[in-house]
Amino acid sequence: MVAGASGLIGSALVRSLTADGHEVVRLVRRAPRGRDEVRWDPERGSVDAAGLVGCDAVVNLAGAGIGDRRWTPEYKRLIRDSRVLGTATLAEAVAALPRPPRVFVNGSAIGFYGDTGDRVVDESAPPGDGFLPRLCVEWEDAAAPAREAGVRTVFPRTGLVVARGGGAWGRLFPLFRAGLGGRLGDGRQYWSYIALHDEVAAIRHLIDDEALSGPVNLTAPQPLTNREITEAMARVLHRPALLPVPAPVLRAALGELAGDVLGSQRVVPRRLSESGFRFAFAGIDEAIRAA
Numbered sequence: 001m002v003a004g005a006s007g008l009i010g011s012a013l014v015r016s017l018t019a020d021g022h023e024v025v026r027l028v029r030r031a032p033r034g035r036d037e038v039r040w041d042p043e044r045g046s047v048d049a050a051g052l053v054g055c056d057a058v059v060n061l062a063g064a065g066i067g068d069r070r071w072t073p074e075y076k077r078l079i080r081d082s083r084v085l086g087t088a089t090l091a092e093a094v095a096a097l098p099r100p101p102r103v104f105v106n107g108s109a110i111g112f113y114g115d116t117g118d119r120v121v122d123e124s125a126p127p128g129d130g131f132l133p134r135l136c137v138e139w140e141d142a143a144a145p146a147r148e149a150g151v152r153t154v155f156p157r158t159g160l161v162v163a164r165g166g167g168a169w170g171r172l173f174p175l176f177r178a179g180l181g182g183r184l185g186d187g188r189q190y191w192s193y194i195a196l197h198d199e200v201a202a203i204r205h206l207i208d209d210e211a212l213s214g215p216v217n218l219t220a221p222q223p224l225t226n227r228e229i230t231e232a233m234a235r236v237l238h239r240p241a242l243l244p245v246p247a248p249v250l251r252a253a254l255g256e257l258a259g260d261v262l263g264s265q266r267v268v269p270r271r272l273s274e275s276g277f278r279f280a281f282a283g284i285d286e287a288i289r290a291a
Contacts, residue, residue, distance in 0.1 A: 001038070002105070003027040004061030005091060008166035011159070012200050013059065016213055021170075027062070027090075042086030044154050047093045050103075057207045059105045062086045067168060071131070080135055083107075087142035095149035104146040105206050109156040110192055110219060112136035114137060115133060115263035118190070121272035123215045140215070152213045153254035154206045158265060159192035159219035161199050162287040169281075169291060176233045182243040187227030192219040195290050197283035202288070205277050217269040232284040 002017075004010040005026035017024050026045070027040045036053030042062065052058070063083040069075050087106055094100050114128015115122050127133040140155050147153040161167045175181045194202070202218045224232075234241035267275075281287040 001027045001055045001058045001101075002026065002061065003040070003042075003086065004063065006185040007061060008108055008161060008163055008170075009107075009199055009203070010059075010061040012163075013061070016204065018165050023054065024271065031248055040089065042089045043081060045089045045092075046083065047058070047089055047237070049093050049096065052093055053099070054098055055101045057105065058073055058090060058101050059101045059203065059207070060087060060090050063107065064133075066109075067171075076131060080247070081140065082199050083135065083139045084142045087139060088145070090159045091143045091146040091153075094151055095145040099174045100146070100149060100151045102210075103152045103154065105154045105156060105203060106140070106143045106144065106146075108140050108157045108215065110157050110159045110265050110267045112140075112215070113267060114159055116190075116266050117264050118121070120266050120268055122268050123217055124270075129162070130229060134204060151212065154213055155215045156203055156206055156218045157215050157267075158222075159217070159265075161196050162193050162281075162284075162291050163196040164291045171280060172233065173237075176237050176239050176241065179239050179245055181230065181233055181239065182245060183227045183230045183241070183247050183260045185226070187230060187244070188226060189226050189262055190266040191226055191229055192217075192222045192223040192265050192286065193229070193287060194219050195279075195287035196265055196291055198281055198287075200278050201280065202272060202277060205272070212271065212275055213261050216271045216275075217267050219269050220279060220284075220287065221269060221273060223266045223268065226286055229284055232288060236285055236288045273286050280288060 005014050014024050026037050028037045038048045040047035064078045111132030114133045127137050143153050162169050229240045281290045
C-alpha cells in the first residue's frame with residue numbers, strides 16, 4: 001500500500017512495483033474508483049482499515065510540497081499536519097491490524113539535520129534547529145504506534161531528488177534550458193542529492209531488507225556544493241550558467257524558505273551503503289542525464 005502515490009516519488013514507486021508484478025493499493029482522499037484504491041482522511045485520522053488487511057508493506061510518502069509555496073504560517077501548518085497527522089493515522093491503523101504488515105516505510109527528509117555547513121553527517125547525527133528539523137522529528141515520532149506494535153519501521157531521510165518533472169530540480173531544468181541558470185547565493189552550500197531512479201530503488205531496498213529499521217539517509221554518496229551542481233547542469237545541458245541569484249534576492253522572493261535553500265547539508269548514506277545498496281546514478285552528471 002502506498003500513500004502519496006500521486007507525488008513525484010510515489011508515482012515513480014508505484015510504476016516500478018507494478019511493472020515487476022506487485023499488486024499496489026493506493027490511499028486516496030476521494031471515493032475509490034477501483035479495487036486498487038482505499039479511502040483515507042489523514043486530517044480527521046480516518047482510514048478504511050479493511051483495505052489494509054493483507055498488505056505486506058505500507059509506504060507513506062504523503063505530504064504537502066515543502067517548496068511549493070511561500071512559507072506563511074498557514075502553509076507551514078499544512079506542511080506539518082499533512083505529514084504528522086497522516087503518519088499517525090496510518091501507524092495507528094497498522095498497529096491495530098490482527099496481522100500487521102511486515103514493514104512500514106514512512107517518509108522523512110534530510111531536513112532533519114538542519115544546516116550542517118561543511119560537516120559530514122550520517123544517521124547518527126542529532127536533529128538541527130529550525131522548522132524543518134522540528135517537523136522531521138515530529139514526523140518520525142508519529143510512527144511510534146507501528147514501531148511499538150512490533151512492525152519494522154524505516155524512515156527514508158530523502159535528499160534533493162534529481163527529476164525532470166517535480167521537486168527542486170523540476171524548477172531548475174527550465175531555467176537552465178533557457179540559459180537563466182546560476183548558483184544560489186555564494187554557491188558554497190552543500191546539496192545532498194539523489195537521482196529519482198535511485199530513490200525508488202532505495203525505497204524498494206528498504207522494503208526488502210529485513211535488517212534495516214529506523215532512519216536511513218537516501219542521498220548519493222558524494223554531496224556537492226551548489227556551485228559544483230550548477231556547473232554540472234550547465235555542462236550536461238550545454239547551457240551557460242552566468243546568472244547567480246544573490247542571497248538577498250532569494251530571501252525577498254522565498255521568505256523563510258530561503259534559509260533552507262542557502263543552508264548547507266553535507267549528508268551521506270552510511271546505512272544504505274553498508275547494507276549493500278548500489279547506486280545506478282551516483283554522480284551528478286549521470287543523475288542529471290537520467291532525469
